[in-house]
Amino acid sequence: MAEKYINARGLQCPGPVVELFKVAKVSEKGDLITIEVTDMAFKKDIAAWCRKTNNELVSLCEGEGTLKAVIRKG
Amino acid sequence: MIMFSGDLDKAMAGLIIANGAAAMGDEVTMFFTFWGLNILRKAQKIKVRKSFMEKMFGFMMPRGADKLGLSKMNMGGMGTLMMKGIMRKKRVSSLPELIESAQDLGVKFIACTMSMDVMGIKPEELIDGVEFAGVATYLGEADEANVNLFI
Incomplete structure (x- = not known):
């Protein structure tokens, strides 16, 4: 199982999901992907993305102007 | 999705949706017709044989994604x-960047040959990677899709 990190700070919609998709595509089942973003739409978008792509949202925490999500590849 | 408009703002909306949909794991086909064809034009002038009217059309329409104008508040x-x-300051991807990203993600670009003929676009x-087809191809793809947009 691998752990990956994506820095998507500063990227506007649809940047974060595009970057996440690219990494998820080359990941194995069970891999953990951490992504940090500043686009606040991501809070809702990541839930929809995980539902649609059958990946699991492990955690989502909100910092100062940033969101950090951990996704487990399904 | 059908890209009918050649306005910058509408083209951006279409390409953002296309990139997003591809990132959701969906198959995406964009069918470019009428003014939307200008989004796919190469920025440089290409030497091709054209009639007078075709030349006029080609001259008066924006040559490529970087030359499009806004649908509102264009102000010349x-x-x-x-x-x-x-948009650059706020780090929103430019239209050419969105096009490149969409192609990377496997979004299919189809140009309508009838509009190409009418407007004299060869x-x-x-740009490279564009397929050429007609309304049946678009409908065939749209029939299988849950989301279908006309922009």
């Missing part, structure tokens, strides 16, 4: 320049 190009400046004037 000033509004578009200001909008592009603001295949070699469009």
Whole structure:
């Protein structure tokens, strides 16, 4: 199982999901992907993305102007 | 999705949706017709044989994604320049970047051959990776899709 990190700070919609998709595509089942973003739409978008792509949202925490999500590849 | 408009703002909306959909794991086909064909034109002038009317059309329409104007507040190009400046500052991807990203993600670009013929746009004037087809191809793809947009 691998752990990956994506820095998507500063990227506007649809940047974060595009970057996440690219990494998820080359990941194995069970891999953990951490992504940090500043686009606040991501809070809702990541839930929809995980539902649609059958990946699991492990955690989502909100910092100062940033969101950090951990996704487990399904 | 059908890309009918050649306005910068509408083209951006379409390409953002296309990139997003591809990132959701969906198969995406964009069918470019009428003014939307200008989005796919190469920025440089390509030498092709054209009739007088075709030349006029080609001259009067924006040559490529970087030359499009806003549908509102264009103000002779000033509004578009200001909008592009603001978007760059806020790190919104430009239209050419969105097109490149969409192609990377496997979004299929189809140019409508009937509109190309009407407007005198030749295949070699469009960016690489574009397929050529008609309404049946679009409908065939749309029939299998849950989301279908006309922009």
